[in-house]
Amino acid sequence: MMCDLDHLQVREAATLMHTYARQPAAFVRGEGAWLYDGDGQAYLDGLSGLAVTGLGHAHPAVTEAVAHQAATLMHTSNLYYTHRQIELAEGLANTFGWSDARTFFCNSGAEANEAAIKLARLHGTRRTDGAVGVVALTGSFHGRTLGALRLTGNPAKHRPFEPLGDWVTHVGYDDDAALEAAVDDQTSAVLVEVVQGEGGVRPVPPDVLRAARAACDRVGALLIVDEVQTGLGRLGSWYGWQSALDGDPVRPDVVCLAKGLANGLPIGAIVAHGEAAKVFEPGDHATTFGGGPVVCAAALAVLGVIERDGLVARAAQLGDHFVAAFDALADGHPLIAGHRGRGLLQAVTLTRPVAPTVVAAALDHGLIVNAVAADAVRFAPPLILSDAELEQLLERFAAALTTVEQEAS
Ligand SMILES: Cc1ncc(COP(=O)(O)O)c(C=O)c1O
Known part of the structure; x- marks a missing residue:
């Protein structure tokens, strides 16, 4: 039987111009730093759309402001x-x-x-x-x-x-x-x-x-x-x-x-x-x-x-955590060449041009990131990311790297 995603892919191909090379996921709901598909599977959003949802998904203050204004x-x-x-x-x-x-x-x-x-x-x-x-x-x-x-x-x-x-x-x-x-x-x-x-x-x-x-x-x-x-x-x-x-x-x-x-x-x-x-x-x-x-x-x-909520300072602090964590991660992962960026716009560079493969593996591990170059994975998480979510994001990314490293060996 065709699953919901298969159905959507067929209908998309028949109705929409082919301008996007989409990832195999369809989201139905978001909350904070998380997105959910139709099966209730949770994905940590390490990209915020493409650097858009800085306050995370369904932020109550934004929802309330939009609903009130739309009704007025x-x-x-x-x-x-x-x-x-x-x-x-x-x-x-x-x-x-x-x-x-x-x-x-x-x-x-x-x-x-x-x-x-x-x-x-x-x-x-x-x-x-x-x-x-x-x-x-x-x-x-x-x-x-x-x-x-x-x-x-x-x-x-x-x-x-x-x-x-x-x-x-x-x-x-x-x-x-x-x-x-x-x-x-x-x-x-x-x-x-x-x-x-x-x-x-x-x-x-x-x-x-x-x-x-x-x-x-x-x-x-x-x-x-x-x-x-x-x-x-x-x-x-x-x-x-x-x-x-x-x-x-x-x-x-x-x-x-x-x-x-x-x-x-x-x-x-x-x-x-x-x-x-x-x-x-x-x-x-x-x-x-x-x-x-x-x-x-x-x-x-x-x-x-x-x-x-002091999110400007929080973005700077989270950015520092990311940089330290990427440096630590590089020790155990030969695929990491380095990193570049500032605050909550970061890229991990790879020793091989396999960023799309890493991104696909990350999705399998419930993490959304993207390949901003053949050898660079972009991170642009929401500014409301908690310390615990940062840890989960790094764990999922490390798991994705391990998957790709094991496939290559
Ligand atoms: C620096 C910069 N300028 C302009 C744009 C275009 O924005 P939009 O897609 O909203 O037209 C983008 C989109 O990624 C961007 O990153």
Whole structure:
């Protein structure tokens, strides 16, 4: 007899476009750091969606905020004022510590980057006619819409969709001199992540971040930091740029957010300050759904819980535990080559390109992680992970490694 998963796989293949190579699991319920399939089997979520559900699944504060808002006011167009959108912009400004911050809300990470680039183009063309260029980094990921795809530093993802235009220059993600040299009076923005998430959990070196700020200042371009994956406490600071340079952070002009902001509901945002905050005028940019009352209520609940429960500091502490545990694990597991990352965005690197096999074995052991490269397994667990859950996560990962090591011997 066909099981529930087999049935779903057949129906999926018949009805959905084949854009995802899915893992063999179907979840019906989540609670905290745990997901459950239709048979009641529990899986420890070491990935939080893809760095989305930072407060874990079905967090009561988010559920309550969403239910209340949905029963009160679900939607008005952006032709009118709504309380939640303005409250959320105020809340975000506080997390940045920018008294002159202004926010534009959209629906996803790619849309946030598109909005940031449109803003930079307007700013650039006002400064120098034709200053529409963007300098971005190799290995970066900024989304799948055409503009965000062009910004993404992965030529293999461009090829099927070319031509994508010649307005982006990619420089090596660790090459501060190349970045300095690439920025000129035709540059409207430099776009960086502080840790490249999809690019393999690679921290961008401090010198590159410093060079980006200096080069922008030299020509009057905007420094945009894509914190879609790294923001909202994940790296052990509200935003990764704040802790990237040991107490002497470079200040971006624009920051892009999405994933963790509403704990699973679709939202994106760009937050700007200074001159950049004043660029957009009515008609320059808009969205039907962006900043709707329900997603904003969810995001307000997220900010409130992160603050109330001290989850930024907790993410930093958990990150330190992970690093120590990975070092200890490496002693007994020859498959581990090392690890990289910050806070609760970590990758364990492997001595062989068997990350997909390790991920499959982890799923069999009730642990959700993913292969962020052929030789790297990504961990992005929720910020609410308990010490006991951290131990279970490590035990399950160790068991998965043992399975793969034994199969190879
Ligand atoms: C750094 C970064 N930017 C942008 C995106 C795109 O976000 P979305 O899938 O919400 O469009 C992602 C998604 O993984 C990301 O990691």
